[in-house]
Amino acid sequence: MSEQSEIRTVDTNRRGVIATFTGIGAMLIAGFGYMAFEYIRSSKLPRASNIIVSKTKELFAGKKNTTVHFNGRKVFVQQRSETEFVAHSMICTHGSCTVEWQERSSIFVCPCHNGAFNSDGAVLRKPPERPLVALKTTYDVAKDQLTIIETEL
Ligand code: FES
Structure with missing residues (x-):
């Protein structure tokens, strides 16, 4: 048993x-x-090789920067002069979190590990070792059309 x-x-x-x-x-x-x-x-x-922003003057009226979506990722666009624009990927180069723009201090801060980048994308505070990825931009004055070209995204 x-x-x-x-x-x-x-x-x-x-x-x-x-x-x-x-x-x-x-x-x-x-x-x-x-x-x-x-x-x-x-x-x-489909993956776009560039993004065209029409009516750029209207988009930037009263502000110096904006965020656009490019192939599912955020890109931060700053207007430096009437015809000059710079664009940076908002993907942190440390761990791929999305950085946030701090308007007051004009820097990007990463919410994941508190890394920071200046407005040109250069590293201000580690842990990131590499700057934010800059994207090429062209501006057609006659058409008032900004083109952001995919480089490393
Ligand atoms: S992922 Fe941005 S600082 Fe770590």
Whole structure:
């Protein structure tokens, strides 16, 4: 009798182990399935090589900077003169968090590890080692059209 009781205990443990591994296996399959779906979905999204901002004067009326979305990422555009614009990726070069523009001090601050960059994208405070990525810009005065060109984004 006591031998049978011992066997049942072993069976119960075996079922528990099988159930646990089945659960882990199901989670792994679901995880890989999701990653495969996201990879396929993102690879089908069209990627622009540049972005054209029309009516630039209207967009910058009363302000010196704005944020635009470029291939799903934020780009910060500053107007330096009537015809000169600079654009920086807002993706922190340390850990890819999105930096925030601090209007008062005119710097970018990263909320993740408190890294900071000046308005030209240079590192002011580590941990980032590299400056923010600058994007090329051109401005067509006649069309009042700003073009931001993808470089390293
Ligand atoms: S991710 Fe920006 S400072 Fe670390």
